Amino acid sequence: MFPKRVGLIVWINDFKAARNLERIGHIHFISKRMNYCILYVNEKDMDKTMAYLQKLSFVKKVERSYRTEIKTDYSSKTVIE
Template identity: 65%
Template sequence: MFTDRSGLIVWISDSKAASKHLDRYGSVHFISKRLHYAAMYVHTSKLDETMKQLQKLPFVKKVERSYRNEIKTEYSSNMPDKTRFYTL
């Protein structure tokens, strides 16, 4: 049901053109007018192809891949719990 998506950060020079044209390539999550970037999600299977297409657009300065889905989010605590030493 859910497709694998990867995040992209697209550095732009024109936010108005970005808001019109970036929807064709994936799901636009956020466009910052002040910092001139757009955060968007694309299908993982078409990631490299989409990055090349986005780089060819005239208002795009740089395209960066987000590594958020590759970061480990399950943590293990090997340290003993010290809260009992700090009770009153």
């Protein structure tokens, strides 16, 4: 029903130019201090999108976010006596 989304961390040189990333995917967060942007794109287009982002002049580096692969089910099995 809904396409599976994946997060990309895009390290940028120019904050104003990073606004152009809105046409590539959904911008979730932009850090002015650390100069990075979190961008969500469709999983099937991830490789093509990463290659395109690497070619942009204001992009330093593109990394994949592994947030979806981290276990978030926490259980406490300790017994307090």
